[in-house]
Amino acid sequence: MSPLNGSGANPLRDPADRRLPRIAxxxxxxxxxxxxDLSRKKLMPAVYDLANRGLLPPGFSLVGFARRxxxxxxxxxxxxxxxxxHARTPFRExxxxxxxxxxxxxxxxxxxxxxxxxxxxxxxxxDKQQGTGGNFAFYLSVPPGAFPxxxxxxxxxxxxxxxxxxxxxxxxEKPFGHDLKSAEELNKVVHEVFEPDQVxxxxxxxxxxxxxxxxxLRFANTMFEPIWxxxxxxxxxxxxxxxxxxxGRAGYYDGIGAARDVIQNHLLxxxxxxxxxxxxxxxxxxxxxxxxxxxxxxRLPKDLGADTVRGQYAAGWQGGxxxxxxxxxxxxxxxxxxxxxxxxxxxxxxxRWAGVPFYLRTGKRLGRRVTEIAVVFQRAPHSPFDHTATExxxxxxxxxxxxxxxxxxxxxxxxxxxxxxxxxxxxxxxxYGESFTESSPEAYERLILDVLLGDANLFPxxxxxxxxxxxxxxxxxxxxxxxRPAQYKSGTWGPAEADEMLARDGRSWRRP
Amino acid sequence: xxxxxxxxxxxxxxxxxxxxxxxxxxxxxxMVLTLVIVTDEENAYDALRAATDASRExxxxxxxxxxxxxxxxxxxxxxxxxxxxxVGADAGAGETVVLRLYGEVSDHADSVVLPLLLPDAxxxxxxxxxxxxxxxxxxxxxxxxxxxxxxxxxxxxxxxLAARAETYxxxxxxxxxxxxxxxxxxxxxxxxxxxCEVRSVEVEGExxxxxxxxxxxxxxxxxxxxxxxxxxxxxxxxxxxxxTTCGPVVLDRADxxxxxxxxxxxxxxxxxxxxxxxxxxxxEELRRLDPDDTYAAALRYGVERLSAGAEAVATLDGxxxxxxxxxxxxxxxxxAVAEVAVAESEAGTEEGEAxxxxxxxxxxxxxxx
Numbered sequence: 001m002s003p004l005n006g007s008g009a010n011p012l013r014d015p016a017d018r019r020l021p022r023i024a025x026x027x028x029x030x031x032x033x034x035x036x037d038l039s040r041k042k043l044m045p046a047v048y049d050l051a052n053r054g055l056l057p058p059g060f061s062l063v064g065f066a067r068r069x070x071x072x073x074x075x076x077x078x079x080x081x082x083x084x085x086h087a088r089t090p091f092r093e094x095x096x097x098x099x100x101x102x103x104x105x106x107x108x109x110x111x112x113x114x115x116x117x118x119x120x121x122x123x124x125x126x127d128k129q130q131g132t133g134g135n136f137a138f139y140l141s142v143p144p145g146a147f148p149x150x151x152x153x154x155x156x157x158x159x160x161x162x163x164x165x166x167x168x169x170x171x172x173e174k175p176f177g178h179d180l181k182s183a184e185e186l187n188k189v190v191h192e193v194f195e196p197d198q199v200x201x202x203x204x205x206x207x208x209x210x211x212x213x214x215x216x217l218r219f220a221n222t223m224f225e226p227i228w229x230x231x232x233x234x235x236x237x238x239x240x241x242x243x244x245x246x247x248g249r250a251g252y253y254d255g256i257g258a259a260r261d262v263i264q265n266h267l268l269x270x271x272x273x274x275x276x277x278x279x280x281x282x283x284x285x286x287x288x289x290x291x292x293x294x295x296x297x298x299r300l301p302k303d304l305g306a307d308t309v310r311g312q313y314a315a316g317w318q319g320g321x322x323x324x325x326x327x328x329x330x331x332x333x334x335x336x337x338x339x340x341x342x343x344x345x346x347x348x349x350x351x352r353w354a355g356v357p358f359y360l361r362t363g364k365r366l367g368r369r370v371t372e373i374a375v376v377f378q379r380a381p382h383s384p385f386d387h388t389a390t391e392x393x394x395x396x397x398x399x400x401x402x403x404x405x406x407x408x409x410x411x412x413x414x415x416x417x418x419x420x421x422x423x424x425x426x427x428x429x430x431x432y433g434e435s436f437t438e439s440s441p442e443a444y445e446r447l448i449l450d451v452l453l454g455d456a457n458l459f460p461x462x463x464x465x466x467x468x469x470x471x472x473x474x475x476x477x478x479x480x481x482x483x484r485p486a487q488y489k490s491g492t493w494g495p496a497e498a499d500e501m502l503a504r505d506g507r508s509w510r511r512p
Numbered sequence: 513x514x515x516x517x518x519x520x521x522x523x524x525x526x527x528x529x530x531x532x533x534x535x536x537x538x539x540x541x542x543m544v545l546t547l548v549i550v551t552d553e554e555n556a557y558d559a560l561r562a563a564t565d566a567s568r569e570x571x572x573x574x575x576x577x578x579x580x581x582x583x584x585x586x587x588x589x590x591x592x593x594x595x596x597x598x599v600g601a602d603a604g605a606g607e608t609v610v611l612r613l614y615g616e617v618s619d620h621a622d623s624v625v626l627p628l629l630l631p632d633a634x635x636x637x638x639x640x641x642x643x644x645x646x647x648x649x650x651x652x653x654x655x656x657x658x659x660x661x662x663x664x665x666x667x668x669x670x671x672x673l674a675a676r677a678e679t680y681x682x683x684x685x686x687x688x689x690x691x692x693x694x695x696x697x698x699x700x701x702x703x704x705x706x707x708c709e710v711r712s713v714e715v716e717g718e719x720x721x722x723x724x725x726x727x728x729x730x731x732x733x734x735x736x737x738x739x740x741x742x743x744x745x746x747x748x749x750x751x752x753x754x755x756t757t758c759g760p761v762v763l764d765r766a767d768x769x770x771x772x773x774x775x776x777x778x779x780x781x782x783x784x785x786x787x788x789x790x791x792x793x794x795x796e797e798l799r800r801l802d803p804d805d806t807y808a809a810a811l812r813y814g815v816e817r818l819s820a821g822a823e824a825v826a827t828l829d830g831x832x833x834x835x836x837x838x839x840x841x842x843x844x845x846x847x848a849v850a851e852v853a854v855a856e857s858e859a860g861t862e863e864g865e866a867x868x869x870x871x872x873x874x875x876x877x878x879x880x881x
Contacts, residue, residue, distance in 0.1 A: 011710075011734045012700040017806040019690075019796070020697045026705050051784070054694055057701050058773045059781045094770040094784040101782055131705055131778045 021055050024452035027135035028061035028102065028126055030119070032110075032150055033142040034075075035066045038173070042204075043139065044079045045086040046444035051099050052089045053441075055449055059130035061102030063122060067109050075105035088442055102130045110142070110149045116157035123159070134166030137200075137451050143252075144175055148189045155193040162198075171200045171451055174265050178256060179476065180469035187462050196462060200451045205266045205371075206458045207443030207450075209432060210406040214273045214373070215282070217400070217408065224398070225278075227377070229352045234395060235505075236358045237374040238270050239512050240402075241366035243318060245490075246340070250331035259310070259342035259472060262362040266371075268295065268468045269460060270402070271358055274373055275348055284456040288464065295467040297349045304478040309486065309498040311341035313365035316490035323365065323490045339485050340364045343498045344475060345505075357505065361498065365490040370512045371402040389421045397510075407431035515597040522627035525595045525609055532599035532607070543606055545798065546630045548637045549576045550621070550652055558790070559640040560608065565791030570798040571605040573630050577652070578611065579618040591616035593624060622651040629655065634801045638794070641665045648681035658801050660794075662687040669722035673815045680811055682803035688722040689807050690793045692749065694785050695727060698763060699752060702773055708758035713739040716753070718746030727752070728818050730810035741818045748787055 013020070029047065031039055050056050064075045079099075084091055104122050108115020126132050138159070140150055151170070154160045162168050170190065177183030190199055205211055218225055227233070240262055246253045253261070272291040279286040301307030314325040327334050341363030348358065377396040390413070399409040408430045416422040450458055486495035493509065502508050513536055515528045547567075549559050556578050563574050582588040592614040599607045611624055629635055636658040637647070643661035644650040653659045663686050666672040676686065703710070713731050717724035724741060727749065732739040744750045747768040754761040759776025763783070771785040 010700060010703045011736075012696070012703055012731075014734070014806060017696075018800055018802075019693050019804070019806070020700055023697060023701050023704075025701075054697055054784075057704070058698065058783045059705075059778075092784065092786060094782075094786055097770055098782045098784045129779050130781065131775070133705070 021053070022449070022453060023055055024057055024060070024449060025135065026057050026059060026131055026133040027137065027452050028063060028123070028130070028132040029137050029139060029448070029452070030063040030065060030123070031139045031141055032065045033140070033146075034064035034105075035068055035078075036141050039064075039141050040078070040082040041086050042442070042444045043141065043448070044082040045088065046442055046448050048079075048083040048087045048095070048099065049089050049442065049445050050449055052087075052092060052095045056099075056452075058098070059102060059132060060099070061104065061126045061130050061132050062099065063103075063119070063126070063136075064105045065108065065115070065119060066105075067107070069107055070105045072103060072105050076100050076103045079103065088445075102126065102132075110146050110153060113153070113156070116153045116159065120157050120159055134163055135168075135452075137169040137171055139171040141173060144177075144186075147172070147186060151189055151193050160193045167198070167454065168194075169198050169200060169451055169454070170194045171202060173202050175256070175260065176201060176265070176465045177469065178260055180466060180473050183465055183469050187465070191462075197456065199462075200447075200456065200459045201461070201465065202447055203265050203269055203460055204443040204447065205402070206269060206460070207445075207447040208402060208406070209441075210400060210402045210408075211270065211273065212458070213408075214270075214400060219278050228375070230354055230356045232377055233353075233356050234376050234378045235356055235507060236271075236274060237376065237510055238267050238274070238358065238360045238372075239374070239510075240266060240362040240371040241369060241493075241512065242362075242364045243366060243369045243491075245313065245323060245365050246326070246329055246332075250329055254332055254336055254338050257310075257339040257342070258362050258364065259339055259344075259476065263342055263344065263360055264468045264472045265460070265465075267360045267362060268298075268471065269464075270373055271295075271298070271346070271360065272464070274375070274400075275353055275358070277352070282457065284459075287457050288461050292461075292463050292467060294348060294350070295464060295471070297353075298467075298471050299347045299349050300471065300474055301345050301347070304475060305482060306504070307345040307501060308475050308478070309341070309343040309495060309501055310339035310479055311363065311488045311495035311498070312336075312338070312485040313340050313363070313490045314487040316365075316492070318365055318491035319368070325487070325490070326364075337479075337484055339479070341366075341485070341488060341494050341498070343494065343501065345501065346471070359502065359507075359509075361494065361509070363488075363494050367491060367493050367511075369404065372512050373400040373402065374398075374510050374512075375400075376507075376510075385421060385423060390423050392422070392424045394425045399510075405431060513598070513600045514602055517595045517597065519592050520595050521593065522624050525597060525611075525628060528595075528597045529599065529607060529609070532597055536600040543571050543573055543630055543633065545570060545572045545634045545636055545801070546628075547572045547574045547794075547798070548625055548635065548652060548656065549574065550637060550639050551576065551578060551641060553578055553580070555640050556610070559638070560610070562790035562794055563638075564608070566794040566798060567606045569795045572798070573606055573628070574608045575625055575628055576608065576610045577613065577621050577625065579621070580612055580614045582615055582618075588615055590614070593617055620651075622655060625652060626655065634658070636660060636798060636801070638797075645675060646679040646681075647684055648679070657683055658797070659684050660687060660797055661685075663722040664688045664691070666722075669720050670725060670815055673722050673725055673811065677811045677814065680808055682808070685797060685804050685807055686722075686726070686811075687790075687793050687797070689726050689804075689810070690796055691723045691788065692727045692730075693796065694788075695749060695752070695763070696730065698771070698773070698783055698785065699731070699754075702761055702763060702775065703754075705778070706756065706758055706761060706775055708756045710735050710737055710761075711755045711757065712737050713755070714742055714751075714753045715739060715749070716742045716744045716751040717749040719743050721746070721748060724749055725815050725818065726807075726810055729813040729815060730806070732818065733809050733813040738819050 031043060047062055106115060106119045106122055123136055127134055138154060142150060160168050177186045272294050276290040276294040279290045312326045326332060326340050327336060343361035346358045375398045379395055383390055393413040397411040401407050410428045411425055413423045414426045416424050447458060486497045488495040513532050515532055517524055517528060547563055549563060551559050556576055560576055594612040596610040613621055635656040637652050637656040638660040640662060647653040647659040647661060663669045663672045715724050715728040728739045728741045750766060751764045762774045763771055765771035765785050769786045771783045772780050773783050774780040
C-alpha cells in the first residue's frame with residue numbers, strides 16, 4: 001500500500017514518465033474584464049486549447065466577471081463562439097462538455113461589494129461542485145486605472161486569502177505603469193494584497209517558443225556561447241516592427257507611445273535574455289537574478305539627442321493600401337508628440353559586452369510585421385582573399401526570428417560556384433514550422449498553464465519592471481523637453497534620423 | 513511529385529530524392545527523423561496515411577518497406593526492388609519512399625534501408641502488423657533507436673504482451689501503450705485530488721485489447737496493490753475503479769469519448785477522453801525518442817500476475833492455442849514467468865514478507881530458467 005497525499009507523493013506520478021503531461025492541479029481561473037478583446041481572442045481559446053491537449057485538471061472552472069447582464073449560459077455561448085473562431089486546435093464536443101460544467105458568470109462592476117461577495121460564493125460553490133480545492137487565479141484583463149480597485153476589492157472580500165493548502169494568484173497584464181514612479185505605486189498596491197510569489201506579470205513575448213529557445217540555443221549548445229561576447233560580436237539589433245497603425249487604441253496609445261508600450265517590456269526582456277550570463281538553473285529565482293543583473297548593467301548613451309530617435313508615421317502607402325498619418329488618426333491631438341517609432345542605442349557595462357552597442361527599435365506602420373534579434377559579428381580580422389573576392393561579403397550574423405515564421409537564421413559567406421574566387425553571403429535557416437510543425441502552443445497557453453502550475457520563470461518580476469523603467473525614464477524625460485518626433489512615411493523602415501544614428505557608428509540597420 | 517523506379521537500387525533512389533527536391537525547389541532541411549514502416553501491401557495504405565499526417569508535427573523521411581509474397585520457386589530466386597519516390601505535396605511535410613521487395617532481396621531489407629536513412633537523425637521503425645518476435649534483434653529494428661509495435665493488431669494480444677516483456681530492449685514501445693496516455697494522465701490527476709490510499713483496482717475493457725492489460729499492469733506496478741482485469745463489451749477501455757481508504761474513485765467511459773470521473777464526496781465530473789486515431793498515436797510516439805522506462809516497468813510487471821475476473825481467465829487460458837510452434841514456445845515462456853511469479857510470491861508469504869518481487873528480478877529469473 002502506498003500512502004497518498006495531494007501534494008506530489010502521488011504514486012502514479014513519476015518524473016521518469018515523460019509521456020504524462022504537466023497537468024495543472026485542481027484549480028480555476030477568474031477573468032476580470034472577460035468581455036474584452038484579449039479575453040475573447042486569446043484567453044478563452046487558450047483555455048480551450050489547454051483542455052483539448054488534456055492539460056487542465058478535471059473540474060477546471062472558468063469564471064467570468066463583467067458588467068454585462070449575462071447568465072451562465074450566455075457566458076458559455078460567448079466562450080463557445082470565441083473558441084470556435086480563435087482556438088488553435090480543432091473543436092471537439094467532448095472537450096467542450098468537460099469545460100462547460102465549470103463555467104460561471106458573475107455580473108457586477110468593480111466597485112460593487114455585493115458582486116465580489118457573489119464571486120466569493122461562486123468560488124465556494126465551485127470548490128464543492130467541481131473540486132477546485134480553493135485554488136484560483138485572478139486574471140486582471142482590465143484597464144490600468146481599474147487595477148487598484150479590483151485588487152482592493154479582492155482583499156476586502158477575502159478572495160485574496162490563501163487558506164491552508166490552497167493558493168490564490170493574481171495575473172496582471174502590461175502596462176506595468178508608465179514610468180518608474182507609477183510602476184512603484186502599482187507594485188505597492190498589488191503587493192499590499194498579494195505576496196510577490198503570488199503575482200504573475202504577463203509579458204506574452206516570454207511565452208513564445210523562440211524566446212524560450214534563446215536560452216536553449218545559448219546554454220544547451222557549445223558552438224554559440226564562446227563567440228557570444230565582445231571579442232566576436234560587433235553589435236546587436238533588436239527589432240519589433242508592426243505594419244498596423246494604432247487602430248482603435250487612440251485613447252490608450254496617445255501619451256504612452258512606442259517606447260513605453262514596447263521597449264520597456266518586450267524589447268528590454270529580449271535584450272536581457274540575449275545578454276545575460278548563464279543562470280545556475282532554469283528555475284525562476286536563478287533566471288530573475290541573471291536578468292536583473294544584466295538590466296542593472298545597462299547604460300544609456302551620453303548624448304541622448306544623438307543616440308535616441310523617435311518618430312511618428314505620416315500618411316503614405318503601406319503594403320498597397322493608402323493609410324493616414326498618426327496625427328490624422330481619430331482621437332489624436334494634431335499637436336501630439338507621442339512616438340510611434342522609437343530607436344535607442346544601449347550599452348551594457350560588463351566584461352562580456354563592454355563596447356558592444358545594442359540597438360533597439362520598434363514602430364508602427366513599418367514595412368512588415370516582424371520581431372527579431374540579430375547578433376551581428378565582426379569581420380574576419382584578416383582575409384587571405386583579395387579585396388575583389390570579398391567585396392560582396394557582409395558581416396556574419398545569427399538572427400533569432402521571434403515572429404512570424406519563428407526560427408533562426410545564420411548568415412555567413414560562401415564561395416560562388418565558378419572559376420574565380422568570389423565570396424558572397426548565404427543564409428542557413430532553421431524554421432520552427434519545419435522541424436516541429438504545428439506543435440508550438442500559443443504563448444498564452446503556456447503562460448496560463450504556468451500560472452496554474454505556479455511556475456514563475458517566464459514572468460518578469462517587480463525588480464525587472466522597475467529596472468526597465470529606470471532605463472527608459474531619462475529618455476522619455478529628454479524627449480519631453482527636446483524637439484518633436486520625426487515624421488516617417490508609412491510603409492517604410494522608419495525615419496531617416498534612425499539610419500543616420502547607425503551610420504555615425506559606421507553601421508546600418510538590417511532589413512528584417 | 514512522384515517518381516517511379518522499377519528494378520532499382522538504393523543509389524538510384526537517393527538520386528531520385530535529390531532530383532525531386534531540386535525540382536520542387538526545397539532543400540532537405542528540417543527533417544527530424546527517418547520513419548521506417550515495415551508492413552504488407554494490405555496495411556501499407558493506412559499506415560502511410562497515418563505517418564503522413566503525423567509528419568506535419570515531425571517532418572520526416574518515411575520509408576515504407578513492403579515485402580511482396582513470392583508464389584513460385586522461380587519468384588523466390590529472382591530478386592527485384594521497385595520504388596516510388598514522393599516529395600512535396602504528395603508526401604506531407606517530408607518525403608516518402610515506398611519500397612517493394614520481391615524475392616531474395618526481401619530478406620535483406622536492411623541493405624536497402626541503410627543507405628536511405630537521413631544522416632545523423634534518429635531512426636524509428638514501426639511494424640503496424642506482424643512485428644518480429646524480438647524487435648531489437650531484427651535487422652531493421654537494429655538500425656533504429658525506437659521500435660514501435662502494436663500488440664492490438666496481434667492474434668493473441670495477451671500472449672504477445674508476455675513475449676514483449678521477455679524480449680524488451682530499451683527503445684521498444686507499443687501503440688497499445690500509447691493509446692492509454694490520456695487515461696494514465698487523468699488517473700494521476702484524479703489521485704492528485706484525494707488524500708488517501710488505494711487498496712485495490714479494477715480495470716474494465718473489451719476483450720483482446722492489450723491496452724487494458726497494460727493499464728492494469730502500470731497501476732499494479734505503481735500502486736503495489738492487487739489489480740483485477742475484467743471484461744466489458746467496449747469500446748476499448750471502459751472503466752477504472754479504484755477502491756481507496758476514502759471511498760471509490762471511478763473513471764468511467766461508456767461511449768469512447770466522454771468519461772465521467774467520480775470521487776467519493778465530490779460531484780461527478782465530465783472528462784474528455786476521446787479515442788485517438790493512429791496518426792495522433794504515431795505523433796505522440798515520435799515526440800520522445802528516449803527509452804520509455806515506465807513502459808518497461810509496466811510490461812515487466814507480468815500480465816499473468818493480474819488477478820483476473822472469472823471471464824477474464826478465459827482470455828488468458830481459453831484462447832485456442834496458436835497453430836504454429838512459435839506460439840507454443842511462447843506459451844512455454846509464459847508458464848516459466850508465471851511459475852517464477854508463483855514461486856516468488858509463495859516464498860514471500862512463507863517468510864512473512866508483504867513485499868512483492870520486483871518486476872526486474874522476476875524477468876531476470878525467468879530469463880535464467
